[in-house]
Amino acid sequence: MGNILTISPHAFRGFVAVTVPLVALLALFALAVVGVAARRAPWVGSVVYGGTATVCAVVALWAGFALAGRSGAETITLPMGLPWIGAHLRADGLSAFFLLVVNFGGVTASLFGWGYERAQAGGHGSGHGHGDSGPVLPFFPLFLAGMSLVLLADDAFTFLVSWEFMSLTSWLLVLSTHREPDTSEAARLYLIMASAGTACLLLAFGLLASGAGDYQFDAIRQHAPTAGAAAMVVLLILLGAGSKAGLVPLHVWLPLAHPAAPSHVSALMSGVMTKVAIYAMVRVLFDLLGEPVWWWGGALMIVGAVTAVMGVLYALMQDDVKRLLACSTIENIGVIVIALGLALVFKASHTPVIAALALSAALLHVVNHSLFKSLLFFVAGAILTATGSRDLNRLGGLIHRMPVTAVLALIGAAAISALPPLNGFVGEWLLFQAILNAPALPEWSLKIGIAVVGAAVALAAALAAACFVRLYGIAFLGRPRSPEAAGAGEVGVAMQAGMMIPAVLCVVLGVLPTFVIRLFEPAVRAMVEAGPFDDRSYQPWIWLAPTSAIGNSYNGLIMLAAIAALSIPLVLVIHRWASDKVRWSIAWGCGHVEPDPTALSQYSASSFAQPIRRAFGGTVFNAQDRVEMPEPGDTRPARLTVRWTDPAWAYLFTPIRSAVNWLADRADVLQFLTIRSYLTLMFTALVVVLALVAVVRS
Amino acid sequence: MIDIGYDAAHLLGALVLLTSFALLYQRRLFSLLNVFTVQALALSGAAAWQAYAHDEPHLYITAILTLGLKAIAIPVALHRIIQRLHIERTVEPALGIGLTMVAGVSLVTLSILLVLPVTENATALTREDLALSLSVVLLGLLMMISRRNAVSQVVGFMSIENGLILAAVGVAGMPLVVEMSIAFSVMVAFIIFGIFLFQIRERFETLDMRKIESFRGESD
Numbered sequence: 010m011g012n013i014l015t016i017s018p019h020a021f022r023g024f025v026a027v028t029v030p031l032v033a034l035l036a037l038f039a040l041a042v043v044g045v046a047a048r049r050a051p052w053v054g055s056v057v058y059g060g061t062a063t064v065c066a067v068v069a070l071w072a073g074f075a076l077a078g079r080s081g082a083e084t085i086t087l088p089m090g091l092p093w094i095g096a097h098l099r100a101d102g103l104s105a106f107f108l109l110v111v112n113f114g115g116v117t118a119s120l121f122g123w124g125y126e127r128a129q130a131g132g133h134g135s136g137h138g139h140g141d142s143g144p145v146l147p148f149f150p151l152f153l154a155g156m157s158l159v160l161l162a163d164d165a166f167t168f169l170v171s172w173e174f175m176s177l178t179s180w181l182l183v184l185s186t187h188r189e190p191d192t193s194e195a196a197r198l199y200l201i202m203a204s205a206g207t208a209c210l211l212l213a214f215g216l217l218a219s220g221a222g223d224y225q226f227d228a229i230r231q232h233a234p235t236a237g238a239a240a241m242v243v244l245l246i247l248l249g250a251g252s253k254a255g256l257v258p259l260h261v262w263l264p265l266a267h268p269a270a271p272s273h274v275s276a277l278m279s280g281v282m283t284k285v286a287i288y289a290m291v292r293v294l295f296d297l298l299g300e301p302v303w304w305w306g307g308a309l310m311i312v313g314a315v316t317a318v319m320g321v322l323y324a325l326m327q328d329d330v331k332r333l334l335a336c337s338t339i340e341n342i343g344v345i346v347i348a349l350g351l352a353l354v355f356k357a358s359h360t361p362v363i364a365a366l367a368l369s370a371a372l373l374h375v376v377n378h379s380l381f382k383s384l385l386f387f388v389a390g391a392i393l394t395a396t397g398s399r400d401l402n403r404l405g406g407l408i409h410r411m412p413v414t415a416v417l418a419l420i421g422a423a424a425i426s427a428l429p430p431l432n433g434f435v436g437e438w439l440l441f442q443a444i445l446n447a448p449a450l451p452e453w454s455l456k457i458g459i460a461v462v463g464a465a466v467a468l469a470a471a472l473a474a475a476c477f478v479r480l481y482g483i484a485f486l487g488r489p490r491s492p493e494a495a496g497a498g499e500v501g502v503a504m505q506a507g508m509m510i511p512a513v514l515c516v517v518l519g520v521l522p523t524f525v526i527r528l529f530e531p532a533v534r535a536m537v538e539a540g541p542f543d544d545r546s547y548q549p550w551i552w553l554a555p556t557s558a559i560g561n562s563y564n565g566l567i568m569l570a571a572i573a574a575l576s577i578p579l580v581l582v583i584h585r586w587a588s589d590k591v592r593w594s595i596a597w598g599c600g601h602v603e604p605d606p607t608a609l610s611q612y613s614a615s616s617f618a619q620p621i622r623r624a625f626g627g628t629v630f631n632a633q634d635r636v637e638m639p640e641p642g643d644t645r646p647a648r649l650t651v652r653w654t655d656p657a658w659a660y661l662f663t664p665i666r667s668a669v670n671w672l673a674d675r676a677d678v679l680q681f682l683t684i685r686s687y688l689t690l691m692f693t694a695l696v697v698v699l700a701l702v703a704v705v706r707s
Numbered sequence: 708m709i710d711i712g713y714d715a716a717h718l719l720g721a722l723v724l725l726t727s728f729a730l731l732y733q734r735r736l737f738s739l740l741n742v743f744t745v746q747a748l749a750l751s752g753a754a755a756w757q758a759y760a761h762d763e764p765h766l767y768i769t770a771i772l773t774l775g776l777k778a779i780a781i782p783v784a785l786h787r788i789i790q791r792l793h794i795e796r797t798v799e800p801a802l803g804i805g806l807t808m809v810a811g812v813s814l815v816t817l818s819i820l821l822v823l824p825v826t827e828n829a830t831a832l833t834r835e836d837l838a839l840s841l842s843v844v845l846l847g848l849l850m851m852i853s854r855r856n857a858v859s860q861v862v863g864f865m866s867i868e869n870g871l872i873l874a875a876v877g878v879a880g881m882p883l884v885v886e887m888s889i890a891f892s893v894m895v896a897f898i899i900f901g902i903f904l905f906q907i908r909e910r911f912e913t914l915d916m917r918k919i920e921s922f923r924g925e926s927d
Contacts, residue, residue, distance in 0.1 A: 688851055689852045692852055696817065700817055707820065
């Protein structure tokens, strides 16, 4: 095992290798200072983005070598933070894997961001806001540093501080587009949700540390909390990390805040920061809490299934490209959380090899989603740069005007729709291998429940395919729906390169998935004490043949060859005999004829989604389509109005908000009392406390 | 066995508590000051007796400080303030005697119920003393919130300080520094109160808190 990727790691053994990311963090802080100090200089964007790309590339390489070399955990204590405690940092397989994901996302986002901001400042696509890159530059490196610091933290204090640092820097990045009308509301909601989430994490780590008597993760590992405390910790982690990841119903900030940021930051927030939240879940549930109980995994799977289905339904309702992508992130997080839940269930029932399979599926999907979601947000940024619009109903026909972007977008859309031979397919295939092993579990509720969850995953995958057919078809195919779309042009080389790298990796990981699964095997092994290939003696390197009751296997190369062998002749045949015929259409041919300048009678984004809205919208979203037909003879156009409400707002957040307002109104009285009333309140409180003490002590 | 040390200390502490009760229902300012003087005298006596019984000479300093400041200087100064402000004849509403007794007795009960179980390892004298001084503190607080005149609120504050000093002399081993600092803080508080009373009177022509409160900008 590990016979392919053992590129000599021994060069790194000589010194404490954790210093590499530490130096990188310092470099990121220095770049932030440069971003502030030289914000007027013309070269500052190049320096900051070039610097973040370099630093992230170094850290990603380091993490890759650490994973490939199977190097063990390394710790370092910094004399900072709380007195006598310091800041403990630790890099093990899990941290290295997530560092690789985060920093690779940082590389592509820096590359794309450099071109994106130059294009914005250069006047392309003027009229849509964020031309000023000044507010982004200082916080972009800080955000990257914050995410890496969370992954390295080895005590609760450092973890929480860097978590909050990450939240605040991303919040500031969202606020960098503060001149746009929706941003302030989105940022406020994000700040509230982030604070509430951190509060939950604070309580969770408080419970963990009170059992261990120490804030260090090592001490927490050795003292498993009692059953009740562990259950509380699981719920609090689901609330705290789940609100950052976007689990339903805590997702409400995500479709507002992620799109509000500049596109390369959206890519980081959606593709990478949600993975940091997944890291927090894995770290606590698999590592710190000790032996799991089966219902933890059950809770994760239920939440994940609801999140996956709801997320993709939200995505289908959206007409805004970036908002659609943010909603699709919710769906993918749901899938990852389902895989984590499966891994927990199998770990609790002492079948570690299957647990390793499920955890591998989760981690593979983490990699995949960070790649194709970054790619798709870059595509959205490219569309925004070229046309100045994010509204699907104003796009169309971009495949002729932006051919490179269109091909890359197609790869991203196919990958996120889980089509073979791309990486999205492999991730979901692995997940289904784990789901198919459910009959081996002892609990009947799980045997049946996991089948239901599997059906939900299948539904979500199918709906996701519909969602991205809609996105790609409306934005890139057909004819332009607005003059801006008609006048769009291809984006610059830097932006193309930023999109190209994740697109190529989507294909490579789809064809050769075994490499990356082998690469993060140490992380899996550290969490569930087994690898996904442990009970298979013969492992041909090209076949992905994990442990399974059914004995399935997947070969990306054969899949690629088969698809190529089937589709290339088909395309040739169609082109030879079908497309060069001149076709005539009738005069009233639904507007697909030249005189219609805006091609408004094509399918629009809303009409494309209508069947699904009809099927699910009435019950889930209380959606109402209203058609206003003018009288015969009236020249007004007919109008279709679509209204829908988010159940999370209607049943959870609106009642919470009115309760908080009511309480605030009641508490407001306290501000205008007289001195004697205040004294009376204090006196009463004192007497009540004393009486309580007296009662308790007796 | 009759322990005269214990009994006398108990008696003096109880006297301080008794005067606290008396303070609660005094309606005239001069009689309020007189009762306060009696309380300070009893406190000073308690400190002196502790010094004698336990042979701790530094408690004599406490006794002298209490006598000089609280039994002489502060009452005399407050008398002069009252005369200069011409409020000798003010009759202010206080709680009725029956209600005062009910409230006071409940507070004392609470103190005893609270202190006795908590301090099981301490000596009997310390426990009694702590219960008594906590009662005095609570009664002083009750007086501060039940009175409307600024002068009587100052007296309530001073009687809280008396409760603290009673605790300080009752618990063996309290260093002199603590008592000194309490004494000086009382002194400073008294000076500030005095200045404020004149300022308030000059500005609002009353010391009745009900009227002063209406000058606050934000209230209705």
